[in-house]
Amino acid sequence: MKKTITFLACATAASGVFAKLPAPTPEQAAAADLAKAKTAYAGRVGAYQLCMSENAVANRFKTAGTPAPAACVQPPPFVAPVAAAPAPAAAPAPAAAAKK
Numbered sequence: 001m002k003k004t005i006t007f008l009a010c011a012t013a014a015s016g017v018f019a020k021l022p023a024p025t026p027e028q029a030a031a032a033d034l035a036k037a038k039t040a041y042a043g044r045v046g047a048y049q050l051c052m053s054e055n056a057v058a059n060r061f062k063t064a065g066t067p068a069p070a071a072c073v074q075p076p077p078f079v080a081p082v083a084a085a086p087a088p089a090a091a092p093a094p095a096a097a098a099k100k
Contacts, residue, residue: 044075
């Protein structure tokens with residue numbers, strides 16, 4: 001009996017997990033896109049900085065006759081994504097000609 005009650009209590013509590021969230025507003029979607037773009041740009045900058053530090057270490061311990069480390073490509077400046085304009089609403093159908 002205790003197992004059944006415990007199971008039902010857990011099932012009832014877990015049912016809230018399956019609730020559907022409302023769709024994000026356009027402002028929330030734009031903020032999420034901006035955050036995603038900033039995160040991606042931070043990743044590119046981090047990769048560039050890592051490449052530069054690896055090259056500095058490689059140059060420090062480089063011996064004669066070994067090739068130079070690969071060149072690092074600096075990412076371009078951050079540009080915020082442009083929010084997509086909502087599609088224009090369809091023009092209302094012209095009124096039917098009035099019967100005479």
